[in-house]
Amino acid sequence: MIEITMPRLSDTMEEGTIVAWHKKPGDTVSVGEILVDIETDKAMMEYEAYEAGMLAEILVPEGGVVSIGTPIARLDNGQASAPAPSAAPGADETSAAPPVSPARTETAAVLSVAPLESEEDAERRIASPLVRKLAREHSLDLRQVRGSGPGGRIIRADLDDLLAAAEVDGPRGPAMPLASGPLLDAKRGSKEIPFTNVRRVIARRLGESARTIPHFYVTAVADAEQLVQLRTSLNEQLLATGRAKVSLNDLLIRACALALREHPLVNASYVNDASSTMLIHERINVGIAVASTNGLVVPVILDADQKTVSQLGVEARQLATLAGSKGISLDQMSGGTFTISNLGMFGVEEFTAIINPPEGAILAVGTTRREPVGVGDEIVLRHRMRYTLSADHRIIDGALAAEFLQTLTKLIESPLSLIV
């Protein structure tokens, strides 16, 4: 038995409406047959069956609205079957179902994950010739565009926003008010370096973020004395047992994940101006900004709040290594709900970061160093760490940002809570 879930039909889709079922329970379904019409906020799309079998049960009736990943139907593929659904839709399919095998059910559940657009599909989106020409001329990334034409075809009207943005960016526009005189001239001794794909994505996404998201910044400082001591003693034990060391950053990931669990409204996304809702993410997926040879990449640690510090350390290093060698997949860089950018290793005292959309906040972390501070009536040297939260003011207010930082600071200053 295969569970068919609400597919993710575009990058920004969050939920879909079942418009019409083309099959009814008991109908046989072959691969590629149209199963259901699904409407997203912009387009109606026909959704094809990826597996053959018999439609056993429709879980979401026509008109129903459910979020991505919600099961919408069950397909009997003859290999395994789940326990009979609450109301048996018909006698024949129950009798046709082979005996239940729990192991197989588990496999089926894995298969049932909504098929994500493969990288290749994303490269070759259906687009009208006019759209392809405009995309070439304006260096637009069609993977970011949702097609509202028949079958999801990207049509000229879908480029309105991107074209407007491209005009604002204006690197190709004839008039560039910011620059005086030509950019590429002998006086500057300039030469052209072609954009890599990563560079282009950075330019576009962060440009859009800085332009459209009302950022505000809250800075806090933590006494990291205990954190440094904890790391030292942890690493002594880890070394003794032949395991990998943990870094301050690994401890910080853990601290952020726990702080996010306490303040779920920070683990959130603004959808768009037309949306009447914002999104709160139940999973805490922390992105780590990594400087790769190609530019900034942000691999994501899924469910960071469910992992121990040493697990986080192992995973963060694996992802950073992959990112450095360009062997990191799009999948490993998507799904983040919060990002940490740490420039401490460069000795940076403090800085502010630009939010990585569609996330709601990013933490910019400076170096941990010894500073003279007043403790009681004495001035002593203590390890101190500064960090600045950049937050999207459309969904996060100053007080919430301050409370989040307060929690984070408390966790850093009482670090035993990070490892219990």
Place this chain on the structure above:
Amino acid sequence: MTLMSYRQALHDTLRSEMLRDENVFLIGEEIGVFEGSYKITAGLLEEFGEKRVRDTPIAEEGFTGAAIGAAMLGLRPVVEIMTINFSLLAIDQIVNHAAKIYGMFGGQAKVPMVIRTPGGGGQQLGATHSQNIELYYAFVPGLKVVAPSTPADAKALLIAAIRDDDPVIFLENLALYNTKGEVPDHDTPAVIGQAAVTREGHHLTLIGYSRMAHVAKKIADQLADHEGLDIEVIDLRSLRPLDRQTIVESVKKTHAAVILEDDWLTYGIGAEVAASISDGAFDYLDAPVRRVAMAEVPMPYSKSLESAALPSENDVIQAIYQTLDAIGHRRTKTGPHD
């Protein structure tokens, strides 16, 4: 300018060209004493005599061949084939002789001949008398094929055809004979191979010729009034040579096209136009090119079936809506009925 029918424009032009050049003569079935099955040649036998208006036996291959011979020797015959269906009996003369002689004789002989012939269904004339087979001739290098849709073009293109040194198939249409329009009083020939933009617009390009150019213009005007749509209409006027440039320029502007034709869809004139758009304006298309054509059946005699087989105005409007929907136009349009 004078308001007159398509039929009258043809008649008057034949007469004035016969007055202008004594080498111009008419030949065909029932064109003299009977004054033509559709009365285009009314009064001309009386005025010009039997030498210039030749009634013939019912023998299309024979009189077409005779006209070719006369043209090779310096006359300018205007052949009337009663309907384009009967030209099939003369197709060897037209395709293997009229079209080939100039080239095969190395330019030493030419065939300055016009074959006037009406096409068009919708008159309950049955499957063999209701065809639109101008495609057969538009296919052949060595021929020119023109298809006027208005009285003014009937005049200007007929003048051009008679004065042209190549054999020209001059396509008329039964449904157009009684349509009226302003016709210039001067005798300026049209340029064969030049389409006309009969309505400017920027939402979509609607392309037709002969009767369907007429239909296209009418529907575009209707949709402008009722839906606020701004559709550009192209009347091809000439099928060979085909004015690809005008088509391509228009589609570059509108980004979408619907092609209308009275003949069958498969392998039709519309297919050639669509291919021209793909060649010349691929990067400007925002939606697939659509064609509206006749049902793929021999034309039925029954009135209701005949009407169903022919492309209807509703078919055209639906094709336009589908194309505009595909480019998201109607979603953003704020016309009075949206």
